[in-house]
Amino acid sequence: MSDKAILEINGEKYEFPVITGTENEVAIDIKALRGSTKGVITLDPGYKNTGSCESAITFLDGEKGILRYRGYSIEELAEKADFLEVAYLLIFGELPTQEQLDKFHADIKSHSVVDDDIKKILDAFPKSAHPMGVLASLTSALTAFNPTSVNVDSEEEMYNAIVRILGKFPILVAWTMRKKHGMPLDYGSSSLGYVENILQMMFKNPTSDYEQNPILINALDKLLILHADHEQNCSTSTVRITGSSHAGLFVSLAAGISALWGPLHGGANQAVLEMLEAIKEDGGDTKKYMAKAKDKNDPFRLMGFGHRVYKNFDPRAKIIKVAANEVLSDLGVEDPILDIARGLEKEALEDPYFVDRKLYPNVDFYSGIIYRAMGIPVEMFTVMFALGRLPGWIAQWREMRLRKEPIGRPRQLYTGETYRPFKSIEKR
Secondary structure, eight states: OOSEEEEEETTEEEEEEEEEOTTOOEEEOOTTHHHHTTSOOOOOGGGTTOOOOOOSSEEEETTTTEEEETTEEHHHHHHHOOHHHHHHHHHHSSOOOHHHHHHHHHHHHHTOOOOTHHHHHHHTSOTTSOHHHHHHHHHHHHHHHSOSOOOTTOHHHHHHHHHHHHHHHHHHHHHHHHHHTTOOOOOOOTTSOHHHHHHHHHHOOTTSOOOOOHHHHHHHHHHHHHTSOOSSOHHHHHHHHHHTTTOOHHHHHHHHHHHHTSTTTTTHHHHHHHHHHHHHHTTOOHHHHHHHHHOTTOOOOOTTBSOSSOSSOOHHHHHHHHHHHHHHHHHTOOOHHHHHHHHHHHHHHHOHHHHHTTOOBOHHHHHHHHHHHHTOOGGGHHHHHHHHHHHHHHHHHHHHHHTTOOOOOOOOOOOSOOOOOOOOGGGO
């Protein structure tokens, strides 16, 4: 393949370098486009064909259904690693030794307390506040209690900021849910593993001990791993572009949380459950709704099927489908909503319309089912997504700062009025 691309504009030819990534992805480097052409830019709404950065963190091939973190397949990581190992891998580039992992966990535990004034901020929110809005606010508020900006050239300062947020974020997540349901706030226990402690902080009843369920621990561990990073999606790009102004880690993460909140991004698993509720209210006829989904003239859209990146089966969905079956079997949950979900899944996997178009259930479909079975309320689903995505956001922010990337500043194609002379108010 040629190592240059030629662009012709108004009879003038311009050459631009062609770059190949380690997985043979090809990109045209247009950094010099505007300067060499005296003002020409590219127009790419949504950046669907634009690489905003070079990154060594996550590789994704939507056509082949491949997802790898730092070269390791998502299938192997979900089977053989735990969430903290994956977090370490994403952030620091290599799987930890036992000694490194033990230190990482101990350092995170040492920061697993938040300033008591955070409770006052939480108390100020009404119970009606959406948990994602609360989480974004509390994460941003952490900056006030850690006002010193991180010196990114100091490994020690960078490491301390990372373990600090990994220690405090699960507390904010758990408190957000407990506040919503009027439960007393809980710090969990330093004797527990990272994921076990999350479950205890969320669900422990103040009058009794919390009994850990290995199947729920395994399912949540896998869900967090599967959501830990996903290349340059909306929230990750938001974290990077916010951090590119040299905004701090905590406030950059808060920006990512806000981006994740949207129903087209992290809110998709919440949308799945809301769809299932609507089908239940209408009598629970799955065949009727499958027919509606196939009707181009019907506004109904089947949520949780297909993916805007994966043009095949979502590799994360294959993994979490097994965990979903284990959770439902172990808990013996009888829930008409989950029965409807199983019915939709069965019909979609057998219906030629969906099979031919590769509209398979995606990770959002199964994660919503698991969270519901675990007793996590629907408005907390996106919060759980944020909890899983935290190490990916940290890794991306750290990579962007260490590479000293320039401040993000997209261009635009102006389509407004040309110059107009000002008219005094009496002449308008």
